[in-house]
Amino acid sequence: MDENDFEFRHLETQEDLEQYLELMRKIFGVETGVDKLVRKLIDNYPAMTFKDFFVIKHQNRFVATINLIPVTWSVGDIPIKVAQMGNVATLPEYRRQGLVRRLVTEYHREVAKQGYDLSVLEGIPYFYRQFGYEYAVPLLEETRVRLGQIPDYDSGYVVQPFADGDLPRAMELLEISQRKFYVHTVRDKQVWKIQHETHIASDPEPFEAFTVEADGEMVAYFRMRENLNDKELMVTEVTDVDQQCVQAMLRFLKERGLKSRLETLVACVSYEEPFIHHVVAIGGTRRLPPYAWQVRITDFVRIFEKLKPLLEERLAESTYCHLTETLSFNFRRFTVKMSVENGQITNIQKLETNERSPIGLNPTVFVKLLLGDRSREELEMTYPDVRIDISHKHLLDILFPKKPSYMHSAY
Numbered sequence: 001m002d003e004n005d006f007e008f009r010h011l012e013t014q015e016d017l018e019q020y021l022e023l024m025r026k027i028f029g030v031e032t033g034v035d036k037l038v039r040k041l042i043d044n045y046p047a048m049t050f051k052d053f054f055v056i057k058h059q060n061r062f063v064a065t066i067n068l069i070p071v072t073w074s075v076g077d078i079p080i081k082v083a084q085m086g087n088v089a090t091l092p093e094y095r096r097q098g099l100v101r102r103l104v105t106e107y108h109r110e111v112a113k114q115g116y117d118l119s120v121l122e123g124i125p126y127f128y129r130q131f132g133y134e135y136a137v138p139l140l141e142e143t144r145v146r147l148g149q150i151p152d153y154d155s156g157y158v159v160q161p162f163a164d165g166d167l168p169r170a171m172e173l174l175e176i177s178q179r180k181f182y183v184h185t186v187r188d189k190q191v192w193k194i195q196h197e198t199h200i201a202s203d204p205e206p207f208e209a210f211t212v213e214a215d216g217e218m219v220a221y222f223r224m225r226e227n228l229n230d231k232e233l234m235v236t237e238v239t240d241v242d243q244q245c246v247q248a249m250l251r252f253l254k255e256r257g258l259k260s261r262l263e264t265l266v267a268c269v270s271y272e273e274p275f276i277h278h279v280v281a282i283g284g285t286r287r288l289p290p291y292a293w294q295v296r297i298t299d300f301v302r303i304f305e306k307l308k309p310l311l312e313e314r315l316a317e318s319t320y321c322h323l324t325e326t327l328s329f330n331f332r333r334f335t336v337k338m339s340v341e342n343g344q345i346t347n348i349q350k351l352e353t354n355e356r357s358p359i360g361l362n363p364t365v366f367v368k369l370l371l372g373d374r375s376r377e378e379l380e381m382t383y384p385d386v387r388i389d390i391s392h393k394h395l396l397d398i399l400f401p402k403k404p405s406y407m408h409s410a411y
Contacts, residue, residue: 021039046190067087137373142290182404201223272404337350
């Protein structure tokens with residue numbers, strides 16, 4: 001097919017949307033519910049507009065697509081503007097013609113134009129490395145336990161269906177739970193309301209939500225859904241819990257699962273959650289290693305500037321509190337110079353040079369260090385092009401410590 005026969009565009013009309021939804025059904029199948037998730041985003045997620053849907057048209061029909069889902073991540077309590085790439089899809093007969101590459105180019109152009117700090121995706125393995133993405137935040141953490149392994153707990157806590165009036169307290173509980181994660185999503189009040197009303201989060205399958213109460217006070221909540229085909233009861237979100245609270249949850253989940261003739265409890269939540277610690281203690285098994293979010297830094301200077309307060313705080317709390325030095329981060333194809341005076345960052349600039357520096361980094365995998373996914377030592381042991389002189393190893397450890405992260409659904 002001639003390249004000129006293909007037209008790049010955004011969605012513009014309701015007719016375009018209906019054709020787009022039909023494309024989703026053709027590629028992903030009706031049973032996946034991907035079309036329902038797209039409809040939810042259009043109807044209920046005001047951060048997303050028709051301009052965030054990128055399509056290629058051939059002979060008056062859509063044949064390939066990418067969309068941009070605007071979300072906010074928190075990195076060390078600093079809000080980060082994030083573009084999530086979703087629904088990358090091409091009709092089978094149009095594949096291997098460079099259509100996705102063209103769409104990704106247009107997507108990245110828009111991401112840069114709108115000032116996003118990071119671009120992220122869940123995506124299939126390996127494919128997105130060609131576009132500069134690297135695995136950097138845990139994804140698809142899963143812990144399994146047979147329902148028959150769960151003891152018959154006796155707890156004074158009460159499990160109740162989630163009600164409209166529970167939203168404010170649930171928001172508070174989630175924020176408390178997220179404090180243990182260096183990188184996490186920010187879910188605003190409007191998104192909370194949308195998820196509560198539609199019972200759909202980033203997974204197109206609907207969820208049920210429940211609260212756990214002690215003496216009439218809500219102390220935790222969780223979300224779950226039944227997977228009848230695989231005889232699984234799936235927990236998709238949970239907040240911090242104490243021992244009695246998790247026992248009340250497990251008693252409820254066991255009774256619910258057995259009533260529906262299910263066999264396995266599958267918790268699709270962070271391994272850092274106290275709920276998971278208890279499930280593992282009674283014989284649950286974690287899937288190791290988990291998958292990961294793929295992340296691409298949009299603008300290196302901007303992300304350094306965004307995280308400047310955090311970097312200064314780390315210097316202030318360390319032996320480098322009075323550091324005065326111009327640090328050259330050599331990213332092999334370019335250098336980011338960060339001037340520090342008495343522990344304060346005074347200037348950050350990018351130079352189109354890669355002169356020898358004590359700090360030598362791989363620009364693609366640096367995001368793993370930036371987001372706390374891997375330590376400086378782990379990167380040096382894995383990637384020969386990450387080479388830090390002994391004089392600066394400890395400083396890099398102070399600036400970029402390894403920390404746990406987790407992404408709750410943000411839309």
